Amino acid sequence: MPHVPPLRQRGLALILVLWVITLMTIMAGSYALSTRREAALLTHAHERAKAVALADGGVHYAMLMLMLPNPKLRWRADGTEYVWGSEQARVRIRVYDEGGKVDLNAATPTTLRGLFNLLLHDDDKAMALADAIQDWRDPDDLKGMHGAEAPEYEAAGLKTLPQNRNFLVLEELRGVLGMTPELYRKLQPWLTLYSSQDGLNPAKASREVLSALLNGDQGALETYLMQRSQAQVGAPPPPPPPPPPGLKFHQVGDMSYTVEAASEFADQPGSGVRATIKRGRGMDGSPFTYLTWRARTTPPPKLGQEPNPAGE
Numbered sequence: 001m002p003h004v005p006p007l008r009q010r011g012l013a014l015i016l017v018l019w020v021i022t023l024m025t026i027m028a029g030s031y032a033l034s035t036r037r038e039a040a041l042l043t044h045a046h047e048r049a050k051a052v053a054l055a056d057g058g059v060h061y062a063m064l065m066l067m068l069p070n071p072k073l074r075w076r077a078d079g080t081e082y083v084w085g086s087e088q089a090r091v092r093i094r095v096y097d098e099g100g101k102v103d104l105n106a107a108t109p110t111t112l113r114g115l116f117n118l119l120l121h122d123d124d125k126a127m128a129l130a131d132a133i134q135d136w137r138d139p140d141d142l143k144g145m146h147g148a149e150a151p152e153y154e155a156a157g158l159k160t161l162p163q164n165r166n167f168l169v170l171e172e173l174r175g176v177l178g179m180t181p182e183l184y185r186k187l188q189p190w191l192t193l194y195s196s197q198d199g200l201n202p203a204k205a206s207r208e209v210l211s212a213l214l215n216g217d218q219g220a221l222e223t224y225l226m227q228r229s230q231a232q233v234g235a236p237p238p239p240p241p242p243p244p245p246g247l248k249f250h251q252v253g254d255m256s257y258t259v260e261a262a263s264e265f266a267d268q269p270g271s272g273v274r275a276t277i278k279r280g281r282g283m284d285g286s287p288f289t290y291l292t293w294r295a296r297t298t299p300p301p302k303l304g305q306e307p308n309p310a311g312e
Contacts, residue, residue: 051263051270052295058084058091058261059275063288066095066257071233077257078228079206087266094260098276099253100205101192104173105166109134109144111198114246118212119186125178132177136162148177167193169292194256194276194291199248202240203228213241255279256291272296 061084065075075082077097084091102115109130116126124146131147141164143149150161160175167173170191174184189208190200202213207225214220220241227238243249256278263270273295277288 048271051265052273054085054089054263055091055261055271055273055295056275058093058263059259059273059277060286061091062093062095062257062259062261063277063286067287074232076229076232077204077254078225079208089266090264092262092264096206096258096260097201097204097253098192098194098256098258099197099201099250100203100209101195102190102200102247103195103197104133104170104191104193105137106196106198108198110246111248114244114248115190116187118244118247119190120183129176129178133173136164136172136176137166139164153177169193192256192258194278195252197250197252199243199250201250201253203231203237203251204253210241213244262296 062075062082065073065082066077068074075095077095078100079094079096082093084093102111107115112130112133113123113126116129117123120126127146128148131144135144135147135149141149143152148162153161156177158175158177163172170188170193173179173187173191174181189206195201200209202210205213207221210224211218211221214224224238224241227235231237240249256276258274258276260272260274262272273293275293276291278291279287280289281287282289
């Protein structure tokens with residue numbers, strides 16, 4: 001006759017089995033969750049890489065459109081938005097001529113003061129910021145009248161000190177004494193490192209820059225933009241607006257550009273690329289050389305303009 005374990009032992013065995021089943025269920029659920037998360041991360045990385053590649057393709061397409069011999073088809077480098085692609089996958093592209101901005105390394109303190117006064121309407125702050133930039137650029141440790149050298153940065157508790165050289169990237173401006181994130185965002189559309197000229201060329205400036213130069217006069221702005229567009233196809237160029245006090249105008253342009261390309265998909269948001277390019281054969285054989293290239297986690301904001309079909 002087979003031996004029957006006591007009731008208590010059978011109860012303990014049942015509890016042990018239930019615990020093992022519960023533990024295995026938890027392990028299986030954890031493994032499944034981990035697998036889903038890894039798959040989601042891989043999918044996201046793949047989709048982001050695809051979006052960045054599409055946006056980068058938009059930069060190369062912009063290069064092509066900037067080289068077209070027909071001025072009626074050639075893209076304008078004034079921030080006009082163009083669209084390339086289809087409804088399922090497309091790229092919004094804007095091109096800005098660097099000649100329409102103030103070169104942070106080439107501008108004199110007088111030009112910088114004029115620019116900052118135009119934007120800030122505060123002469124004391126404009127003088128201090130212009131002199132601080134000059135002290136950042138010059139090779140000595142002698143403080144300008146309203147500027148700042150290492151002791152002033154240390155007194156302000158800043159770890160970054162003046163580099164006593166030209167700016168290598170525009171983002172270095174964030175480290176200048178008196179610069180705030182809000183002020184940097186306001187100045188960024190006006191500044192470049194690639195025109196090598198003192199001042200800016202209004203014939204190459206963006207709508208935002210021209211609006212400030214014309215004191216917000218929208219009628220004068222639209223008239224100037226229309227005349228400038230017509231000049232691209234052979235009409236006489238419009239006379240430049242009067243320069244603000246201290247701000248110089250020059251006629252250099254069509255040498256280097258900033259291209260902003262933002263990819264979009266029908267079922268999901270894309271990514272963006274911001275590149276600065278200059279005319280001249282690149283290492284890959286393209287008609288332009290990259291000066292900077294950066295992927296953006298979010299596309300640039302829309303300007304409120306209707307996009308133009310690519311090539312028009």
